[in-house]
Amino acid sequence: MLGWALAFFIIAIVAAVFGFGGIAAGAATIAKVLFFVFIVLFLLSLIAGLFRRGSTTVKI
Secondary structure (H helix, E strand, O other): OHHHHHHHHHHHHHHHHOOOHHHHHHHHHHHHHHHHHHHHHHHHHHHHHHHHHOOOOOOO
16 A cells, blocks of 8 residues: 555656646645555554564573
8 A cells, every 4th residue: 555655646746847737736645645655554454463472481
């Protein structure tokens, strides 16, 4: 998903350079949404991984 956000960010930059303001704004908005969705999913999977791991004890 981060790859898609990066792709839309690049599309927004290229569109802005060539003067397509509407397309650049749309692609930048999509890139922002995808980036924040990626961050939320990453944090959720990180928290789920911490809870799933449970307690680990070292036995000697």
